[in-house]
Amino acid sequence: MNSLKKLLTLLYVILFIMLCTACWDYREVDRLTIVAGIAIDKAYDDDLLLTFEVADLLGAKSDKPIKSVIMESRGETFMSAIRNILSKDNPRLYFGHTTVAILSRDIAEEGAMKVVDFLLRDGEPRLNINLFVSEEETASELFKYKPSLTELFSVELTNIMDEQKNLAKAIPVPAYKFVNAVSGEGISAVLPSLCIVDNAEGKTVKVCGTAIFKEDRLQGFISGEDTFTLSFILDEVKGGVIVAKKDSETGEKKVTLEILDSKTEIKPVYSDNKISIEINIDVKAFLNENMGGIELKGEDRRAELKKCAEEQMNVRIKELIKKVQEGYGADIFGFGNSVYKNMPKVWKEKKDEWGNIFRDLEVTVNTNIEIKHLGLLLEPIKIGD
Amino acid sequence: MKTIKDMKNKRRLRNESINSKKALNKSLEDNVNLFMEFFKDDDTVSVRYFSNREQDMIKFCIIYIDGMVDPETVNRNILQPIIQRTFPKNFYGNMDVVLEQIVIANNAEKLCNVDELVVRILRGESVLLMDKSDEAIAICTKGWKSRSITEPENEKVQRGPKEGFVEPVLVNLSMIRRRLPTPNLKFKKLVIGVQSKTDVYVCYLDNIVNKQILDELLKRLKNISYDGILSTGTLGELIEDAPYSCFDTIGSTERPDTAAALMLTGRIIVLADGSPTALTLPFLFEEYFRSNEDYYINIYFSSISRIIRILSFIITVLAPGLYVAILTFHQEMVPTPLLYSLSAAREGIPFPTILETLGLLFVFEILREAGLRITLQMGQSISILGALVLGTAAVDARIVSAPVIIVVAISGLTGMMTLKIKGASIIIRLIMVLLAGFLGLYGMVFGIMAIVFHLCTLRSFGVPYLLTLTSLKPEMVLDTAIRAPIWFLEKRIRFIAGENRGHIGEKE
Numbered sequence: 001m002n003s004l005k006k007l008l009t010l011l012y013v014i015l016f017i018m019l020c021t022a023c024w025d026y027r028e029v030d031r032l033t034i035v036a037g038i039a040i041d042k043a044y045d046d047d048l049l050l051t052f053e054v055a056d057l058l059g060a061k062s063d064k065p066i067k068s069v070i071m072e073s074r075g076e077t078f079m080s081a082i083r084n085i086l087s088k089d090n091p092r093l094y095f096g097h098t099t100v101a102i103l104s105r106d107i108a109e110e111g112a113m114k115v116v117d118f119l120l121r122d123g124e125p126r127l128n129i130n131l132f133v134s135e136e137e138t139a140s141e142l143f144k145y146k147p148s149l150t151e152l153f154s155v156e157l158t159n160i161m162d163e164q165k166n167l168a169k170a171i172p173v174p175a176y177k178f179v180n181a182v183s184g185e186g187i188s189a190v191l192p193s194l195c196i197v198d199n200a201e202g203k204t205v206k207v208c209g210t211a212i213f214k215e216d217r218l219q220g221f222i223s224g225e226d227t228f229t230l231s232f233i234l235d236e237v238k239g240g241v242i243v244a245k246k247d248s249e250t251g252e253k254k255v256t257l258e259i260l261d262s263k264t265e266i267k268p269v270y271s272d273n274k275i276s277i278e279i280n281i282d283v284k285a286f287l288n289e290n291m292g293g294i295e296l297k298g299e300d301r302r303a304e305l306k307k308c309a310e311e312q313m314n315v316r317i318k319e320l321i322k323k324v325q326e327g328y329g330a331d332i333f334g335f336g337n338s339v340y341k342n343m344p345k346v347w348k349e350k351k352d353e354w355g356n357i358f359r360d361l362e363v364t365v366n367t368n369i370e371i372k373h374l375g376l377l378l379e380p381i382k383i384g385d
Numbered sequence: 386m387k388t389i390k391d392m393k394n395k396r397r398l399r400n401e402s403i404n405s406k407k408a409l410n411k412s413l414e415d416n417v418n419l420f421m422e423f424f425k426d427d428d429t430v431s432v433r434y435f436s437n438r439e440q441d442m443i444k445f446c447i448i449y450i451d452g453m454v455d456p457e458t459v460n461r462n463i464l465q466p467i468i469q470r471t472f473p474k475n476f477y478g479n480m481d482v483v484l485e486q487i488v489i490a491n492n493a494e495k496l497c498n499v500d501e502l503v504v505r506i507l508r509g510e511s512v513l514l515m516d517k518s519d520e521a522i523a524i525c526t527k528g529w530k531s532r533s534i535t536e537p538e539n540e541k542v543q544r545g546p547k548e549g550f551v552e553p554v555l556v557n558l559s560m561i562r563r564r565l566p567t568p569n570l571k572f573k574k575l576v577i578g579v580q581s582k583t584d585v586y587v588c589y590l591d592n593i594v595n596k597q598i599l600d601e602l603l604k605r606l607k608n609i610s611y612d613g614i615l616s617t618g619t620l621g622e623l624i625e626d627a628p629y630s631c632f633d634t635i636g637s638t639e640r641p642d643t644a645a646a647l648m649l650t651g652r653i654i655v656l657a658d659g660s661p662t663a664l665t666l667p668f669l670f671e672e673y674f675r676s677n678e679d680y681y682i683n684i685y686f687s688s689i690s691r692i693i694r695i696l697s698f699i700i701t702v703l704a705p706g707l708y709v710a711i712l713t714f715h716q717e718m719v720p721t722p723l724l725y726s727l728s729a730a731r732e733g734i735p736f737p738t739i740l741e742t743l744g745l746l747f748v749f750e751i752l753r754e755a756g757l758r759i760t761l762q763m764g765q766s767i768s769i770l771g772a773l774v775l776g777t778a779a780v781d782a783r784i785v786s787a788p789v790i791i792v793v794a795i796s797g798l799t800g801m802m803t804l805k806i807k808g809a810s811i812i813i814r815l816i817m818v819l820l821a822g823f824l825g826l827y828g829m830v831f832g833i834m835a836i837v838f839h840l841c842t843l844r845s846f847g848v849p850y851l852l853t854l855t856s857l858k859p860e861m862v863l864d865t866a867i868r869a870p871i872w873f874l875e876k877r878i879r880f881i882a883g884e885n886r887g888h889i890g891e892k893e
Contacts, residue, residue: 017824025825028738029712030731034724057729066725096717097724126717155721 030057033093036068037100037154039139040078040107040115047074048107048115050081051140052093053154065151070143078118095124100154101175102132102194104139108211108218112191113182116216119175128174130161133211135195135221142194142205153205160207161192168231168240168259169224170207182216186336186347186354189213190230193221214330222323229320232281232313233333235264242285242369244309246294253292257285257309260372268339270346276362277335279317283369293380306369313367321363331358407499413444413516420448420512423503430506435468443478444516453509455528462489463513463524480520488513492525504582531556537639537661539804542678546642554584554658560641561588565648569593575606577620577657581613584658585620588644593651595883598667598846602653617660626844631809634845636668643677651882667845667881671853671865673806674698679868688867695866697802700795702810705742706817706829708792712738714825730786739822741785745793746818748775750811753797848880 036053043049052071073088075081082093101119103112112131119125134142147156161172170192173181181189195208210227212219222230231237242257267278287296287305296302324332331337336354340347350357409416417432424430429451436444445467449459466487476482484495496502497520502512509527534556536542537549550557558572573587585606589599605624614620621635622628638644639662644654647665655664674694679687711718712727719727734741752771756764779785800810813836820828843850853861860876863869877886 017828026713027716028731029716029724029728030734032716032728034721034728036721055725055728057725057732066729094716097721099721 027092031092035093035095035098036152037102037143037157038098039102039104039134039143041104041138041140042106043074047076048078048081049074049140050078051143053143053152054093055152068152072140078115095122096126098125098129099158100130100132102134102139102142103191104134105218108133108213111216112178112213112218113216116175116179120179127176130158131173131175131178131191132157133191133193133218135193135208142196145196145203145205148199148201148204157205165238166240168237169228171210171227171231171234171236182213184337185340186331187334188330188332189216190332212324212328212330212332214328219328219330222320226320226323229316230332232262232264233266233279233317235262237262241288242283242309242313244305244312246292246305246308248292248294253294255287255291255294255305256289257369257371258288260284260286266333266335266338268335268342270343275339275346275350275357276364277338279363279365281313281365281367283367284372285369286372287374290380293383295380296374297379302371306371309369310367313369314365317365317367318363325359325361329355329359335361409497409499409519409521411517411519413446413514416514416521417446417448419499420503435464437472438468440472440476446514447511448506448514449511449526450506450509453529454511454526458526458528459511463511463526478515478517480515480518480522483513483515484522488522488524490524490526494523495520496523497521540638540640540643540677542676542681545678545681546640548641549639550641550656550661550663552659552661554586554656557641557656557661557663558586558588561644561654564641564645565590573603577606577609577611578614579610579612581615583614585614586656588648588654588656590648593649593877593882593885594653595651595881598848599653601846602655602666614657615659617655617657617662617664620655620657621664626846630839630843631812632670632840632843632850634668634843634850636665636672637662638665639663640677646677646680651877667848669845669848669852670840670850673803680871684868684870691868692866694802697799698806698810701799701803702813703817703829704792704796704799705746705814706821708789709739709742709818710821710825710829713822727788730788733783734786735784739818741789742793742818745775745785745789746796746814749793749797852880853878
């Protein structure tokens with residue numbers, strides 16, 4: 001009798017599992033339209049105009065790379081635009097593998113959180129979706145330019161952002177980091193910006209620099225070079241090259257230092273009711289190129305080069321900070337955040353007037369570049385007759 | 386339950402009626418007729434009358450079955466001495482004299498019960514009858530052809546002994562005895578099977594074995610009441626702890642060196658006549674992943690082999706399920722480029738993933754089963770057929786997608802690594818695919834939990850099935866997924882071995 005009861009119980013369990021859950025969330029992989037990237041524009045009547053780059057799997061052959069198809073949809077909100085596409089192309093858009101979302105300028109100026117909200121609230125899109133701002137007229141026009149090596153624009157863009165660890169001229173900002181910066185204390189958000197440039201064959205899309213936000217509204221753009229400097233302040237540098245110039249009798253000579261490792265510390269100093277910031281940057285690099293043939297044998301000659309490079313770095317950083325302080329007034333460096341973290345009591349007092357304090361904030365920069373070695377050549381190559 | 390008991394009682398009664406006691410009398414003719422009554426309609430039974438050339442008034446008769454005896458032995462050791470030699474003076478028709486002074490045989494016995502003698506004849510002995518005597522001599526003249534000793538097909542090794550058990554149980558016992566020449570080695574004989582009367586030998590090392598397990602085994606064996614024990618497999622099923630489980634709780638081996646090694650750990654070996662497979666018990670789950678060769682080769686290599694075997698089992702059981710679950714529920718888990726190619730490969734396939742997978746698994750099992758019992762030449766044609774039909778045609782025709790074939794092939798290939806657990810892995814694999822198809826990874830996790838719970842409840846002769854996997858004692862851990870050097874395995878495993886637990890450093 002007992003075993004019969006057990007059998008019945010098992011039968012019940014299996015039946016309930018099968019009937020009550022009934023393949024919830026079941027979807028065949030070939031029925032999905034995998035969205036690789038989204039461009040978000042504003043339509044003429046205040047609606048959202050979404051442009052999707054999806055992988056064309058129907059035309060995929062095993063020996064050819066997957067091409068992309070561009071789809072477009074309009075709606076009052078993000079979700080309604082996604083649903084409106086059903087009446088047109090009948091795809092079931094799938095955002096689980098979306099890596100790129102590009103905001104147009106006017107959307108960013110109006111407030112990026114309006115559209116970022118969906119990306120975080122919905123279950124499908126990932127939190128680490130890379131956000132961009134288009135410097136061009138619209139965001140969707142970027143999709144028109146085919147990348148040179150991969151077929152999918154969004155995949156190429158993701159690869160470019162991954163490669164920034166060797167360049168540091170753009171700072172990848174996943175959606176969650178953007179939201180953290182927007183909602184965080186004493187820090188303003190940045191996003192990488194995209195523009196169209198001429199390339200060897202036709203035009204192509206490039207990561208130009210950085211878009212500066214205050215709250216969630218776009219304030220302006222800074223160039224790629226400035227972004228490199230910004231990466232040092234934000235401690236985002238993992239690699240890249242520093243070009244140092246050195247004056248000599250025969251004119252300006254350039255050397256390239258390849259960064260091995262870099263560490264930045266932002267230290268707020270509070271004295272006499274006044275806040276000032278101290279930035280300490282520690283760079284480990286090695287000499288990778290000596291264009292001018294500068295003589296580097298000997299401790300003192302290298303110290304000279306080191307000092308020269310450090311000074312140039314200090315200047316660049318100070319210039320950028322000044323530019324941002326005066327031009328945008330947005331604390332993208334997170335100086336306020338360092339005060340909030342290190343001296344919360346002071347922050348409580350100064351919080352409300354931080355906007356003004358930031359504009360006149362005194363910043364001292366100490367860069368220390370340690371040149372580990374000189375590559376494979378100890379001395380510059382002698383130029384004979 | 387009652388009916389089964391009744392049936393057993395009836396059977397016992399019937400058995401007793403057959404075993405009615407019949408005794409021989411003084412007339413040779415009557416005695417022979419008595420035997421011929423038993424062997425009515427059996428034309429292989431030979432009856433030969435003969436007498437001594439000098440004292441021809443005493444007739445002899447020998448009864449045996451053709452093919453079961455060695456004719457040479459019968460001629461030289463029974464017929465020749467009785468016919469040619471001069472009988473001793475004290476003969477006077479005395480059977481004891483025949484037994485002691487005339488018949489030349491290492492194994493002969495005087496009996497007078499006809500039933501007993503009939504059994505002896507059936508087992509290949511010759512029965513010698515004499516006129517005016519109510520006694521008979523059963524002489525061991527067994528001699529039949531059997532397979533020569535070869536390496537077992539299923540347990541091949543690269544290094545190590547290449548002997549395998551054969552059908553005659555005494556040969557098998559001798560192979561074990563040669564490996565363990567100690568008086569502690571015991572072979573306990575039981576005769577099981579109402580019709581087959583199979584000789585079953587329980588082998589163990591008396592000073593190592595766990596007496597409780599031995600008693601339990603003997604109790605179970607004695608309780609068996611069944612027609613024919615033709616293979617130890619039947620025997621195993623009748624004495625298993627968990628016969629309804631898809632996992633075996635009794636191990637098996639065809640190698641005498643494995644059997645000897647297992648006895649040294651305290652395990653018990655059961656051999657039956659006519660079966661080249663020995664049962665080993667208690668059997669632990671982890672033994673599925675062992676090979677005797679592990680102990681004959683380099684420790685690192687054998688450890689790697691074991692880890693690969695365990696991984697293979699996990700892969701063979703889970704791979705199709707994981708594929709179904711990930712492709713139908715958890716597309717987020719797949720790396721983007723892989724998802725693109727998987728999605729592209731499935732484009733235009735008419736069946737849902739789960740049906741595709743189940744269908745292909747089914748076809749794979751058909752191929753395997755078809756190839757198993759087929760001659761070598763035919764097996765090749767099957768593999769070509771399978772490879773062609775499945776590998777290319779089905780994919781080209783867009784009936785199944787290429788990734789499913791890869792997954793099923795991997796599952797099949799890894800299944801070959803652990804052949805002993807094959808039955809269980811087929812069932813578990815199927816359950817996993819079904820769970821994955823209905824519930825995704827969530828279902829699979831519950832399926833795995835259910836299997837682990839089930840494994841935890843299993844016992845093999847009272848020893849927990851997962852004994853060595855739930856302890857941190859060195860003797861338990863060091864010989865599981867890895868095979869530690871022999872000197873680390875100082876002690877035998879508690880529960881399996883009796884009181885005497887030292888492997889090394891023990892002197893007699």
